[in-house]
Amino acid sequence: IPRRVRWRLGLPPEQPSGWEIGPPDFVGVGAQRSGTGWWYRLICDHPQVQPAVGKELHFFDRFAAGPLTDAEVRAYHRLFPRPTGAITGEWTPRYMHDFWTLGLLGRAAPDARILVLLRDPWERYRSGFAHEIQVLRRQLRGDREQYVRAMIADDALSRSLYARQLKVLFDNFHRSQVLLLQYERCVDDPARELRRTYEFLGLDRVDHV
Secondary structure (H helix, E strand, O other), rough: OOHHHHHOOOOOOOOOOEOOOOOEEEEEEEEEOOHHHHHHHHHHHOOOOOOOOOOOOOOOEEEEEEEEOOHHHHHHHHOOOOOOOOOOOOEEHHHHHHHOOOEEEEEEEEOOOOEEEOOOOOHHHHHHHHHHHHHHHHHHHHHHHHHHHHHHHHHHHHOHHHHHHHHHHHHHHHHEEEEEEEHHHHHHOHHHHHHHHHHHHOOOOOOOO
């Protein structure tokens, strides 16, 4: 069964002979509509990085109202097989936004390196609002249109209020474990910022940057 199909069926990825499993080496936690898909692909382009079964696993979304058990922690670790000497990780932008996730991530992957990619908050708000409107356009009809638009606007605004999110992040991870990146700087000089990212992740310098 292909890896992504296994993941969608709720099955852990297969572990080839000689590969290891364990907590992710890195986790991207934010922010939505800030180029995280682009940056994750660039990270996975490094020969020492094994891509996870998917970029966004959303593993902790469902634990808002329930405990994270030891069995669930082990299930999270099984999502990250990699060959010896390689690193792996995921990038789910809503992890930084959801108030319960960072504490759970700190328990499941306490030594992970954390990546945060931020964008001008107004531009992030506009992009997030437009994206959600496009996704939910079928619901924007009749009496519910004004309500749905208000909820989307509120969610988009809260995702752009970075201070609270970063405070929770630093309550759960040491500052030395966190790399803050700025989308505009990555666009302006991607080679420089990608080298910073590789260095932060402990990866060797490569010629293809």
